[in-house]
Amino acid sequence: MRGSVVSNRVSKNDVPVPKRSTYESVISGENKKGSLRRNAGIKAQEDGVKVVDECGFPIPGGEEGACEYLKYREKRDQKDSKLGALFSKATISKEVAFGALRTGTHVTSITKKKFRTMVQSGAVPRELRGALWAAVSGAVKKQDNYNANCPSGHYYSDLIKKNATGKLLPFYEEILRDIPRTFPEHAAFRKEENRIKLERVLHAYARRNKIVGYCQSMNFVTGWLLLQMDEESAFYVLTSIVEDYCAGCYSTNMLSVQVYQKILEDMMAVEAPEILKFFEDQNVALQIISTKWFLCIYVNILPSDTVLQIWDHFFLEGPVFLVKIAVALILIYSSQILQANDPLNICTLLNSLCARTYDAKNLIKRAQKLGEDFTQEKIEALKITHRNEILKEVEDIRQRRDLRNLSQLTDFTQAQLKKMLTQFMGIARENKSDGLDAQQFGQVICRIYPHMEGNDPTIITLFKAFAKQGGDRIDFKDLMVGLSIIKKGTVEEKLELCFRSCDLDNVGMISKAELSYLLRGLYKNVYQTTNIAIGGSRRQRKSLEQFVDLCFKNLDQDHSGYLTFESFKKAAMLEPEILQCFLLEFPRRPRGGSMAQKPNSFQAFKEKPGQKEDNISIDSDSQSYSSDFTSEMPPTWQPDKEALSCPLCFTRFFPVVFRRHHCRYCGRVVCGTCSSQNVPLPKLGFEKPVRVCDSCWEEEILPHSRPSDILPAISSSKLE
Secondary structure: OHHHHHHHOOEOOEOOOOOOOHHHHHHHOOOOOOOHHHHOHHHHHHHOOOOEOOOOOEOOOHHHHHHHHHHHHHHHHHHHHHHHHHHOOOOOOHHHHOOOOEEOOEEOOOOHHHHHHHHHOOOOOHHHHHHHHHHHHOHHHHHHHHHHHOOOOOHHHHHHHHHHHOOOOOOHHHHHHHOOOOOOOOOHHHOHHHHHHHHHHHHHHHHHOOOOOOOOOHHHHHHHHHHHOOHHHHHHHHHHHHHHHOOOOOOOOOHHHHHHHHHHHHHHHHHOHHHHHHHHHOOOOHHHHHHHHHHHOOOOOOOHHHHHHHHHHHHHHOOHHHHHHHHHHHHHOHHHHHHOOOHHHHHHHHHHHHHOOOOHHHHHHHHHHHHHOOOHHHHHHHHHHHHHHHHHHHHHHHHHHHHHHHHHHOOOOHHHHHHHHHHHHHHHHHOOOOOEOHHHHHHHHHHHOOOOOOOOHHHHHHHHHHOHHHOOOEOHHHHHHHHHHHHHOOHHHHHHHHHHHHOOOOOOOEEHHHHHHHHHHHHHHHHOOOOOOEOOOHHHOEOHHHHHHHHHHHHOOOOOOEEOHHHHHHHHHHOHHHHHHHOOOOOOOOOOOOOOOOOOHHHHHOOOOOOOOOOOOOOOOOOOOOOOOOOOOOOOOOOHHHOOOOOOOOOOOOOOOOOEEEOOOOOOEEEOOOOOEEEEEHHHOEEEEEEEOHHHHHHHHHHHOOHHHHHHHHHHHHHO
16 A cells, blocks of 8 residues: 555656645636646536536535525525625636735735635635635645755655655554545545645644644545645645644643533523433434534534634634534534433434535524633633643542552552642642652651651652652652552562662672661661661671671672672571661560650551541641550561571571571571570560570560569479
């Protein structure tokens, strides 16, 4: 298909440059083949069509419809003959009488005021109509400007050349599918050469405006233009319609069409409230009926002679006139519409009635009367109001879709996400941005975790991990995904988050300095102390530097000075106390103080008893994160599969003869030798003695307990 079309296009080395404007040839009558309409007309009867109108379209309704059309045409011709008598003198031409004077090569002297006089008197010369539309719509000026700014001086010809030799556009196949569907019963479009013209114009515009590209119904508008004017003129008039008159109608969301449909409902509510209610009762949406009307500008909807006159007014008044025509059509046929009793019958009846609306004068007169209640100022105000309403609806739909997808991606409910999005947008608006920079991110984290400071190393590293590909801003999705990992992510996800934040130079490996930097910040925030001592009992503890050296000694097998992610995971598993840092989990009792003094901020994401599901906030004024954790909960047990060694005596494995035990105080897995104490922990819900590790016994339980609380437990433990 492409080969046959290209062969009919202008070749790369032979681009025709029109020496005279097509507008001049239309007026002078020298270009008899410029308009497809001239070659159609009644001559289409030779192609097997019994009756066609002057534009070459078949008359619907069979014999009855043909008689109705011929009767209308006879009356119209009588009126035209009277008008033609005004120009019977050879010294006065129609274009001179109405000011359609040629200056240079264009019809430039026609203004909208002069054109309005012609339209109101019903004396628009048929042979001049295409040229007049081009002049009034601004297409002539566009052609001059684009040719002047084009290196070759012929903008449209260059577009054709690019389409013939350049890369195919995304809309290419869609345009090809719609070419055979464009006026298939019209004699002119059964010819290959005319279908190629239509394809060239549509492809040229798609290349010119890649944002709009191609939208269905543009084929009918372009085909209609080709019936009135030559190919190049049709391209520039199409440009004026899509980009000026109907801007936003042929976009992806058809925003302007939705705006005009809202105005149509407003007019119907005033002019025909009973029909509007009838449509609502019958579940007939005006949007379904009017979308094709507005996008096709009534082409293929109304008889061609009626469409010609509507287009005359359209170029004078703009797309609002199309809305008035829609109301007028419904008012004219209101009695027939009210007799229908089925949505499908209503639409079919309306299409049939529209196709036989030959009395354009009465239709336009009814439409113009609507301007008495809907002035231009009122319509402009309605356009602004409805545009804002539609944009808000579109944003709400997009937001609900995004929140639904995000709720599936994270551990938050849609209600929680919606509340946090409102606060996120408030922060972003305050800073006139669409995301959070490092400083704003620090403010949010400090609101959630009050014990942190804005310049905390943990916040800086978390920002880097949350941001995509080293970006300098975090959007709402990035923030929620990261917080969801912190809240309830898997061990793998949390370790990966920490690894990304640790990999400061984005090379997929971390150095000793990077690991030490991250660990120091995490340890301080998790354990609320800068006195870092890792692992074992009091006598076996190591400093942070010693722990990092040990990790690199055992896991950096190639001695490169870097750890991969797999090696990083093994390093985290070596010491449960460090693993707890990387998993961003706060112990229930920090070293050196009670939980009431130092609340577990990350637990704020967990629902309190009696707390509603959506009671979550990132606002500093919210009470959701100021929970009192004086009533302690048992710690989360370390999974057995993650316990590769005892954290106190460093027994590498747990064979069958050496049982593993969970410390009921810290949740770590230790060997039996390092968990010889059994004491009650009433604050954690254990009234009877339970097993605890030697580290918790020596450093947490014994220093903060009274002898009377633990001596009975020790005695019973020894007796057992």
